[in-house]
Amino acid sequence: MDIFERHLVLFERKDGLPQIRVLKLPISVDMMQRVCSDVLPLPKGVCSITPGLNQDYSSSVLRLSISSPIMPEALLDCDLSSKEFAVLQQNEVVCSLIHKAKEKRLKTEISSEQDHDAPNVCRSQACDSTENEVLDLSEMYALEHVKVASHDMVEVPLTIVYSRDLKMEGKSPALLTGYGAYGESLDMKWCADSLSLLDRGWVLAFAHVRGGGELGKAWHDSGRLLKKLNSMHDFLACGEFLVKRGFCHRDFLTARGVSAGGLLVAASIHMQAALFLAVILKVPFLDIGNTMLDENLSLTVSEYEEWGNPENKETFNYIRSYTPYDNLKKAVQYPHMLTLSSFQDTRVGYWEAAKWTARIREYTSVNTNKLTLLKTDMNSGHFTESGRYLHIEDTAFEYAFLLKMVENSTHKIAD
Template sequence: MTTPSQLFDYEMQTRKRTLLKTQEVPSGHDPDAYVTRRVFAPAHDGEQVPVTLLYRKDTPLDGSAPCLLYGYGAYGITIPASFNTNCLSLVDRGFVYAIAHIRGGKDKGFHWYEDGKMAKKTNTFKDFIAAADYLNQEKFTSYANIVAEGGSAGGMLMGAIANMAPEKFRGIIAAVPFVDVLSTMLDDTLPLTPPEWPEWGNPIDSPEFYDIIASYSPYDNVGARPYPAILALGGLTDPRVTYWEPAKWVAKLREETTGSEPILLKTNMDAGHGGASGRFQRLEEIAFEYAFAIKVAGKA
């Protein structure tokens, strides 16, 4: 995560490689100013959850640093620990940037995916909380400084951890969050619902999966507890996560929370599931999310 992407020409016979191109960072970039690490957080069942870290060498590792902890954990999608200029904006402001490679993806093989879907879906959420626990314990950050981020199915993750362990996060960013899981999976008139049953289970035909989904569906489990600061982002024309999912989730959170932290909703009236189109519009969205993280972490 410290090194821009590079393209090499490789000579098969001599085994010599020649650097042809290195990704340019217009603002300048010194890889030696940063540290990237892979650590392992012990999960509730003894599994080891990989967590990738990026931070500046001069970042204090005494629990005082703010942290953006990203997670997804669904559909077997592996989150790459690769160079990304966006997160440098936070890291240069003293953040520890962390990616939790939780179950539901294939980060540790196909079994890692199978252990985070269907009846085992809650492993995904528990793995993410375990990552937060480890970062707090090892003083990379502290519970009071962790801002969690995830989108789509990762937004479901955000909703679940908000219900399960709100005290372990300073803030939560949920982009196009799939939070009304039970209602959506019960509505087979939605064209994208039946193809989703192999991932979550079919609550129409199976009382078992009805109970499983109902046990973690973020909207259905909102209750009277002090939620951290939350930013929910929706898209009016989103065909995958309909715009009313984050809207009704935020409304219920505002009604139920016993805390005083802000619970915000922003609906992009010109965007779908992938956010704003256009290079600069997308960067503006990322800047908006990071501004929220910086604000709630007290770095503004």
Template sequence: MRINRKFNYIIAMSIAVTGCAQQKEHSPVKWPEADAPIATVKPYQRIIHGDTVVDNYYWLNDYFKQGPDSGEVVKYLEAENAYTNAMMKGTEALQEKLFNEMKSRIKEKDESVPYLKNGYYYYSRTEEGEQYYKFCRKKGSLDAPEEVLLDVDAMAKGKPYFAANGFSVSPDNKLLAFGVDEVSRREYIIHIKNLETGEILPDRIMRTSGSATWAADNRTIFYTSKNPITLLSEKIKRHTLGTAEGQDVVVYDEKDNTNYIGVGKSKNGKYIFIQSQSTMSAEVRYLKADDPNGEFQVFQPRMKDVLYSVVPLEDRFLIVTNADNAQNFKVVETPLDKTGKENWKNFIPHRQDVLVQDIDEFKDFLVVSERKNGLTNLSIRQLKDNVVHDLDFGEAAYTVYPSINAEYDTDVVRYGYTSMVTPSSTFDYNMHSREKTLLKQQEVLGGYDAEKYVTERAFATATDGTKVPISLVYKKGTKKDGSAPLYLYAYGSYGSSMEPTFSSSRLSLLDRGFIYAIAHIRGGEEMGRQWYEDGKLMKKKNTFTDFIDCGQYLIDQKYTSKGHLYAEGGSAGGLLMGAVINMAPDMWNGVIAAVPFVDVVNTMLDETIPLTTNEYDEWGNPNNKDAYDYMKSYSPYENIEAKEYPNLLVTTGLHDSQVQYFEPAKWVAKLRATKKGNNVVLLKTDMDFGHGGASGRFDYLKDQALEWAFILKLEGITQ
């Protein structure tokens, strides 16, 4: 619900200051004269566990609930947008400049690295001036004629939002299944295209996750069906080409509304898997791909507090699992005909200092994605003799990950590499010869020179003594005397690790004297599974205190000072922002909360809100008093007080399915009515989009330009 991985709200920024040796002071910020909207007060009582809470802005959910005040909600959001525009009017030229310079670094006419699958090389390419892309292939050789499978630029013409995903080509290479979302609620219609004739078949599969999995017969697909109200992924269905709408067969119906489900095919093409998983347990079903009308078999019935996932090899299954108290996960093996846990045997034992994140199978090799001491790693294992070697990288903070590896019978693994100063790079690595080949590095137009920037890794000491990693990047010559403005980002939920990656857009802040830092706080999984366990449920406050302690460390070490410290988080990271400004409001000069999950108690009490029940294992179920009391003690909306808050820019989307628009709207209304002082609170609602923002490859830069202009204005930077 609150996670958005596109949301590489790793909009990283950096340390760069050319200032004097003394800490500079801000001139008072001059804001235009404009009257902030005042939301109507309509008291609503919430009574649970003997606790009565009056919510004056509960009515703002009426657009979502289709209630009587729906029209008034839209008027209020439009008034907030008008106010934000008025307050930011003096930055319009700066926003335009920021947009243009960020856009100018992007190579408009570009092409992804082609990958081979089933005899064809697949790639996407972009053209100058176009917002989207074309999905293409060539048969057998990169010198072969190009086939444009989908012209997404043409498909998106005239649409405020357009997303196409889940591209899946049939085993005979003749049909393409793909999903389309034109509303930005992650509810896709699956279409089928005949690649020989160019015809879009009459088959239209509604309310799906967007992806389809082909059986071996080239006429059957399996897909995930969503509940139209909660958007929960609750059924796996089978569709045979030509079947009328609504007549598809349910092959799996998930009865536990705390689980997410999905369907996919093994790399070797032999099996179709259904994965059902909550935060704390999992269950897999499998079927031979050449028996699409058969019954899915349970691999191992779900077990309390046991997660597992499965990949098949030629002679056995491998399972990544935390069974038997393997907190950082291990890899076990079992025969193809004996899949129950009683047959599982250790293949890669559990290690206290290494988190096993995933495995990528090949005919003769296994590539294990691991994490140690907060850094990612790829470990190569030869299956025949179990010889293991690791790839070596050489930077203080970096990210490495398997790229698209669609072929099973190959000795080459493709991986991606990036750091806060190294643009995204794609390599092929021969697992036999141990030679690596750079295929492509993201081209940054305008003369980017990595030697002009420095990346560091530091450790802050948290309140309880825990060492929390921080990744930093800044321009050479920056003085650590407290004068540099610093932009601190974090997420801290769902075990989602915020990686130190490159961003060409970030250069617009680095070159204006900013340090950019990522706080790898608990709630993520940077330091292993325990890092996640210590930042969820009844330990959630560790996430917030870690972030505050990271901010204090950066001040103490003179990377910055209180008057120059800024923070951003999005989605569940927006909850982090709401919590830390309640707990330490005077630490931050400005804060950006993007699509923030800030009304925790009310949302987790409402099972009609998309994905709420999936997340009881993350936040707790407030129908239980202990969880309610703890959640209420940190929920940003519940803990607003009459005190001075930092300057705040809040963004949301009217069609957001992950964090509904009314959470930030209510939060802003209550903050403005309660807070003291003259610091501004701005709310920007995108009336066309949802959780991930604009869909075009340049439109999102306008949102970034607004956010950064807000921070630059606070810092007194006008150019």
């Protein structure tokens, strides 16, 4: 929420997607009756909204940034009175993609009417254009929002991104990402790194499972404490949907989870290990059973609200039913696994990833061709190093792992 002298700005979510509502101050009874119609007309396809500082109380201009998996982040000023936007800046890195998208549009359009009605490839000042538009790469990449029925028939939002050159014949690899904790919504901002996979024919999917904040507090409450298993069921339902609907090959589904998202992915593979070819667990919360019993750790007591206090017998037994480390079993073919930890991590101990990897190797050392890797960064913390090139190196390492696992699996299928 942002408060100005003459306007109240509310940042909301509807069906899991962000929106902005503006109310004139002071608020009258008539104004409250019209409140539902006061939503700002944002550019189509926005998945992430970040408010600016907006420190000038007397101003009538709201500064914010918007983006999506196919919309590079744009900095906007919005006139709260007229509800008109002005594009101040947009990511310059992808300017070459604009020209590529425009060329593709010109080649595929066969009439001026089609040209008028075609999806927008918008421009911004950052790309040497005077037109006040926001760049949208929907000419090259598709963005879909669907609902997936979970085990209890609750509909779970799933966002799917893929190249428009891709033929949906059930032959593509896919990367499914999830988080589902603390009432936090899954990050749906623009990330240029993802183009590397999209242009290689990958499908990227984001599972907005229960425990997150996409659908409000009730959505969070239905995926925490004694309802945490709903998160895992939701994640698996999204994975199965991708396979059944032909978005990916049944042998090429991969998954990635960070921190509490690592717990989500790791617990999910216990329930259905054969669904995934490979998984990436980054600074993952894998030993929740033992961690929540140690009150000397920095975050244990404050985490009771999310996971519960295992001093309570019912809570203890419930946590034990899904904690990844304690549920590892012998003679199970787990997916290829890359576990990434940070030695200086004060939120999730590096030893959790080490214990996890050691036990998997012990339990699966015989009759397995699955790769189990552990990489520990000795210098970074929970949020890893922030340098530009270090981030690129980390992402390249993760993508190389995924690409290699799919390549090896492809050769086996061909043989």
